[in-house]
Amino acid sequence: MSIMDYFRRSQPKSATVAKERLQIIVARERARPTGEPDYLPRLKQELLQVISKYERIDLDQVSVNVERSGDCDVLELNVVLSESERAAVRAAASRAGAAAVRNC
Template sequence: MSLLDFLRRRGSAPVARERLQVLLAYERANRGYSDLLAVLREEIVAVIARHITIDRDCVAIKMDRGDTVSTLEIDIEIPHKAGALLVGT
């Protein structure tokens, strides 16, 4: 074990404290909304399905929490025919 490793090991409690503070601030703010992603997914699928026939398994929703900005990534696979319709060709 190098000296650097040794020093790093010593300081793990402050890292734990900080990670917990960030995580719990988020979890407390979202208490009761734990199924928000599932709700979003259903509603997005419903809106699109009104116009295009899509496979509901081809909708992927990902959430990524950053320090300053969080992103919601929605990935919808559109069948070839409907895709042609969309871009107007």
């Protein structure tokens, strides 16, 4: 191998590298038994921190689910608010001219 051969070596195309990386990611997702993304526990924790800045919440009254629907993932976050918080949400929604807030 001459020195010129070393510099002429072709680099893998970025599309090929991207395809290989995507295949690895897809294989990891399929191998996961629950189907939940790796980031879900941290995302749940961060969302709860943000919500708790504005309202006291009971962690037992919070549920986070990820559902797959065809080629889309849906993140569902349910938080049960106290009655006083519901009233505040309704008042804010009516001031903003938003649609009525669903009652639990």
